[in-house]
Every structure is written in structure tokens, then in C-alpha cells.
Amino acid sequence: xxxxxxxxxxxxxxxxxxxxxxxxxxxxxxxxxxxxxxxxxxxxxxxxxxxxxxxxxxxxxxxxxxxxxxxxxxxxxxxxxxxxxxxxxxxxxxxxxxxxxxxxxxxxxxxxxxxxxxxxxxxxxxxxxxxxxxxxxxxxxxxxxxxxxxxxxxxxxxxxxxxxxxxxxxxxxxxxxxxxxxxxxxxxxxxxxxxxxxxxxxxxxxxxxxxxxxxxxxxxxxxxxxxxxxxxxxxxxxxxxxxxxxxxxxxxxxxxxxxxxxxxxxxxxxxxxxxxxxxxxxxxxxxxxxxxxxxxxxxxxxxxxxxxxxxxxxxxxxxxxxxxxxxxxxxxxxxxxxxxxxxxxxxxxxxxxxxxxxxxxxxxxxxxxxxxxxxxxxxxxxxxxxxxxxxxxxxxxxxxxxxxxxxxxxxxxxxxxxxxxxxxxxxxxxxxxxxxxxxxxxxxxxxxxxxxxxxxx
Numbered sequence: 436x437x438x439x440x441x442x443x444x445x446x447x448x449x450x451x452x453x454x455x456x457x458x459x460x461x462x463x464x465x466x467x468x469x470x471x472x473x474x475x476x477x478x479x480x481x482x483x484x485x486x487x488x489x490x491x492x493x494x495x496x497x498x499x500x501x502x503x504x505x506x507x508x509x510x511x512x513x514x515x516x517x518x519x520x521x522x523x524x525x526x527x528x529x530x531x532x533x534x535x536x537x538x539x540x541x542x543x544x545x546x547x548x549x550x551x552x553x554x555x556x557x558x559x560x561x562x563x564x565x566x567x568x569x570x571x572x573x574x575x576x577x578x579x580x581x582x583x584x585x586x587x588x589x590x591x592x593x594x595x596x597x598x599x600x601x602x603x604x605x606x607x608x609x610x611x612x613x614x615x616x617x618x619x620x621x622x623x624x625x626x627x628x629x630x631x632x633x634x635x636x637x638x639x640x641x642x643x644x645x646x647x648x649x650x651x652x653x654x655x656x657x658x659x660x661x662x663x664x665x666x667x668x669x670x671x672x673x674x675x676x677x678x679x680x681x682x683x684x685x686x687x688x689x690x691x692x693x694x695x696x697x698x699x700x701x702x703x704x705x706x707x708x709x710x711x712x713x714x715x716x717x718x719x720x721x722x723x724x725x726x727x728x729x730x731x732x733x734x735x736x737x738x739x740x741x742x743x744x745x746x747x748x749x750x751x752x753x754x755x756x757x758x759x760x761x762x763x764x765x766x767x768x769x770x771x772x773x774x775x776x777x778x779x780x781x782x783x784x785x786x787x788x789x790x791x792x793x794x795x796x797x798x799x800x801x802x803x804x805x806x807x808x809x810x811x812x813x814x815x816x817x818x819x820x821x822x823x824x825x826x827x828x829x830x831x832x833x834x835x836x837x838x839x840x841x842x843x844x845x846x847x848x849x850x851x852x853x854x855x856x857x858x859x860x861x862x863x864x865x866x867x868x869x870x871x872x873x874x875x876x877x878x879x880x881x882x883x884x885x886x887x888x889x890x891x892x
Contacts (some may be wrong), residue, residue, distance in 0.1 A: 436627055439464060439508035440515045441537045443474055443501060445589065445706075445775070447517030449486060451501075453593040455493035456487055457631050464508055464801030474501045482774040482801045485590035509544040513624055515580070516541075516553045520714075521706070527713035529558050538568045550624040552578045555712050556651045556711055558718045562602065562644040578603050578621035579647040581830060583654070586705065587772030598638045601625050604646020610641045652718070655711040656683040656731060658829040661696040661739035662703050669699035669878025670744070680860055699878045701784070701832055701858040702741040704769035706777040711733070742780055743831070744860045746876070751853050752828055752875060758792030761851065763826035764817070766833020767799035767806040774801040781832035782806055784858075785813055788830075798822035800835055823849040834859040844872045 436459050443465035451463040465471050477491035493499025500507075517772040518533040534555060545551070551569065553562070564581055569575050579602030584592045603610050603621045610622040618626050622641055626633060633639060642650075665683055672679040679699040681873040687694025705708065716731035731834045745804060746757075753760045763799060769779040776782055782797070789812055796814045798821075807815045816822035819837065823846055831838050839861050847853050853872040855862070857862065864874040 436460070436513060437511045438462075438513050438628065439511035439541075440517055440539055441465075441505070442516065442518035442533070442555075443467075443470055444517070444519060445481065445483065445586060446584060447515075447586060448474055448479060448490075448657060449483065449589045449593050450517055450554065450582070451494055451499060452486060452516060453590065454628070454754055455496070456489055456594070459498065459628070461493070461499050462507050462511065463499070464503070464505055465501070466503060468503055468718060471501045471503050474598055476821055478530055479703045482772075483589055484587065484772055485572065490588060505540045506544050508541060509546060511546070511549065513550045513628055514545070515813050516551065516555060517582075519706075520555045520557055522710035526717065528717040529556070529710070529714040531557065531561060531564070531822035534561070534565070535568060538565055542569065542572065545572060547574050548576075550576045550578065550621055552580045552621065552625065554580050554582045556581065556650055556655075556707065556714075558714055559645050559648045559722075561648055561875065569825065576621050576624070579623060579644055581647055581651040583651065586775055587770060594635055595635075595766035596632065598640060599625075599629055599632065600647055600650055601641045602638065602644045605642060605645065606643035606646070607641045652711050652715040655708050655819050656715045656727075656734070656831075658696050658733050659703060659708055659712045659738070660730070662698075663734040665697050665699045666702055666741050666877070667737050672699075672763075672878040673880045676880070677878075680876075682878075696742060699744055699862065700741075700834075700860050701780045702738040702875070704778040704780045704783075705775060709738070709778050741858075741877070742783050742787070745784050745832075745856065746791070748783075748875060748877075749793075749828060749830060749856055750791070752856060752873070756791070757828070760793050760827045761825055762793040762795050762828045762830065763822050763850075764788075764795060764797045764798075765822070765829065765831045765838045766835060767797050767815075768802040771835040774799075774805050775801050776805050776809060779833075782810055782813075784830065784832055786810065796822045796826070799833065800837055820826055820849060826850040827854070829855040831855065831857045831859055831862065834861045843867040843872055847871060 438454055438459050438461045440447045440463045443463040451461045455461045470480050473542050477494050479486045518537045520529045523530040581600050627879045669679040683697045686692050714733050716728050719727035750757050764785045766781040785795050785797050796816055798816045798819050803817050847870050855874055858875045860876045869876045
């Protein structure tokens with residue numbers, strides 16, 4: 436099939452490359468010339484494992500190209516809208532400006548019978564709003580196909596997704612021929628797009644527009660709830676002298692609960708989860724569902740509170756104040772295997788420490804350049820060894836494998852004080868303590884050692 440992907444950020448670039456790998460002819464369209472130049476050259480303008488290889492393969496096969504001109508999408512049979520829907524500047528609601536602009540730019544170039552499918556995370560009612568934008572083209576079909584990608588594993592999530600969701604007008608009853616059961620309209624088009632995935636047994640759910648619009652936000656709200664719950668329990672464990680890592684391990688063995696996303700630490704960030712739960716809260720407020728509104732507010736507050744709690748623990752480990760202390764922060768990206776620093780918990784903590792008077796050095800395997808451009812008040816080092824030199828306190832804030840596997844003896848030769856705050860609870864505390872380190876986690880105070888008088892100096 437001939438397919439266009441409108442918007443080539445994290446979602447669009449991965450979607451375009453994976454569709455090309457399935458054998459489709461794909462054009463990616465974006466308003467940013469620099470981004471298009473990178474992608475056209477087979478290099479992603481951001482770090483995503485496996486994406487560069489897909490881009491190069493698509494370019495070499497001739498099935499994948501990129502452009503800044505919406506007219507280059509005119510021959511496509513299916514158009515995917517993959518533009519960003521960030522949090523609004525004056526409210527928690529999603530800003531749909533880019534989505535509307537992309538639809539308006541595409542409108543003059545839609546062929547008769549074309550199918551326009553949204554993938555962006557949007558609030559309920561967005562499809563109806565876009566239907567108004569397409570009112571002059573009753574021959575164009577509209578659908579919604581929410582994405583479920585995770586940065587760092589986006590290529591795998593696209594090639595082997597957990598499920599496919601189609602939002603179509605009239606929902607499932609209208610998606611199939613009543614006599615033959617054959618797929619109709621948007622459902623038939625998306626079945627053709629995802630043929631290899633369906634043949635491999637990937638589950639497919641066909642539903643109404645409203646359901647499809649809510650699914651991604653509801654899923655992210657649940658994940659955020661699970662993370663904030665265990666982080667709140669971590670505070671309880673500190674107060675009670677318990678170990679949240681042991682507690683969560685035991686909870687996770689219950690099949691009704693499961694262990695995924697039940698890991699206490701600094702909390703979540705990035706360009707999706709925080710803004711999605713706030714948008715979900717705003718939707719609940721608009722629809723008068725106070726229970727969801729209040730719940731999401733608490734989840735958000737617990738998450739932000741973990742950052743302030745980490746700053747407070749850092750001060751404790753420095754004898755009451757970080758002022759004048761040399762502090763090294765391991766991690767700048769909001770999560771490992773990405774260079775995305777949007778709403779990064781690590782950088783938020785680093786900024787708060789610097790504001791409290793600490794001399795902060797931040798390092799990260801991939802995100803140093805991005806972070807330096809946005810946080811000029813912090814000092815950055817690309818080398819972990821250089822960043823650790825003469826540190827009086829080390830904070831592990833992004834759980835890259837490089838930091839998980841740091842040698843405590845080697846690191847101990849570089850720092851001035853062997854004190855580490857493991858805000859992701861990923862280090863082998865016993866191994867570090869054997870090398871003379873004071874190790875503090877979040878929710879693990881009872882088992883990770885106290886601060887000795889020597890270390891406090």
C-alpha cells in the first residue's frame with residue numbers, strides 16, 4: 436500500500452520505518468527541515484535503539500522517504516496523523532493545535548476514498564472535531580488507531596505489538612459486513628496495513644471512536660497509578676523500617692497484581708505519561724467524574740513529591756545541606772535507552788540541588804547534549820569517570836545499565852566521599868557497602884546502611 440505518516444517525531448518516525456519494513460511504500464511528512472534531512476539520510480534525530488537500521492533499510496529499498504511538503508502525500512491510500520499533542524501552556528488539557536494544523540495541511544492533497552487515521556494520544560471528542568475539519572470531503576474515511584509505544588523499545592513495540600486497536604464510526608457492529616463478516620471501510624484498510632502483524636496472531640480490537648480515544652490515556656493512567664502507589668508505600672517503608680524492594684517482590688508474585696511497574700524509585704517523567712494523566716484528569720473534570728479527577732491529581736502529586744523527597748535525602752546525606760557540596764548526578768534522560776529529557780525527574784532533581792547551592796555535575800550516556808542546551812546552569816560531563824571525580828555525593832537518577840554495573844571499588848577511587856543515593860533502587864547495596872560506601876535508597880533505609888561520622892564529614 437501507499438501510506439503517508441504526518442509528523443515524524445518519536446511516534447511518526449518509528450511508525451513510518453516499521454511500515455516500510457512490512458513492505459509498504461511510505462512517505463513521512465514533517466514541518467521541520469532539519470528533522471527531515473536527518474531521517475532522509477537514514478539517521479534518527481533522537482536516540483531510539485534499532486531505528487537507524489530500519490531507516491537505512493527503508494531508504495535502500497526505496498520504500499521509505501521523507502519530505503516537508505504535504506503534497507508529497509497525495510497518492511497515499513492511508514494517512515496516519517502522528518503529530519504531538521502536548522500539554523497546554525495554560526491548562527492540563529492536551530493542546531490539539533498541531534493535530535488540527537496537520538489535518539488542514541493534508542486536506543487539499545487527499546485522494547478520493549482516502550483513509551485518514553489518527554495515532555496521537557487525544558482527549559475524547561477529538562475525532563468529532565476533526566470530522567468538522569474534513570466536512571468538505573465526505574468521501575474521506577476517518578479512523579483512530581492509538582499507539583502503545585515505549586521509548587527505548589519503540590521499534591520492538593511496533594514490530595511485535597501487544598495489540599492493535601481500531602476506532603471506527605459506529606464501533607464494531609459497523610466494521611464488518613453483517614452477512615459475510617468481511618471487514619469494511621477503515622477496518623478493511625487497517626487490516627491491509629497491518630496484514631503481517633495480524634497473520635502473526637497479534638490481537639485486534641475494533642471499537643468506537645470514544646473508546647479508542649480513551650484507551651491510551653486510561654492505560655497510562657493505570658501505569659502511573661501503579662508507580663505512584665509503590666512510591667507512596669516506599670515512604671511508609673522508610674517510616675516503618677521495612678524494605679520496599681522485598682515488599683514489591685512479594686506483591687508482584689500475586690498474579691492479580693504482577694511485578695511490572697511495581698518498582699519504587701524516583702518516579703516517571705517524559706513526554707507522555709505526565710501530560711497524559713493530566714489530560715485524563717482534565718477530561719474527567721469536564722465530564723464531571725470527580726473520582727477520576729481527584730485520583731489523577733493524587734497520582735501526579737505523589738510523583739512530583741518523589742523528586743522533592745530525593746532532594747531532601749540528598750541534604751541529609753550531606754549533613755543537612757547540599758550548599759557548597761560537589762554532587763554528581765548519574766542520568767539526565769527521563770528513562771534509560773533514550774536521549775529524551777522532557778520532564779526528566781533526574782534533571783528536575785539536579786536543578787533543585789543546584790538551586791540549593793550544590794555544585795552539580797550531570798552525566799548521561801546519550802542525553803548530555805540535549806540537557807546542556809536546556810539546562811545551561813548545570814555542569815555536564817559525557818564521561819562517567821570524569822563526572823565522579825571528587826564528588827561528595829553521588830545520585831543515581833536514571834537506571835542505565837552502565838550505572839547499574841558500576842564497579843564500587845573503581846568509583847570509590849574517584850570520589851571524595853563514598854556516599855550514594857540510589858533513587859532507582861537498582862544497585863547491589865551490599866556489594867557497595869563492602870567497598871566502604873554509604874548506600875541510601877528510597878524505601879530501603881532499614882537495609883542499606885547508615886551514614887557514618889566519617890562519611891558525613
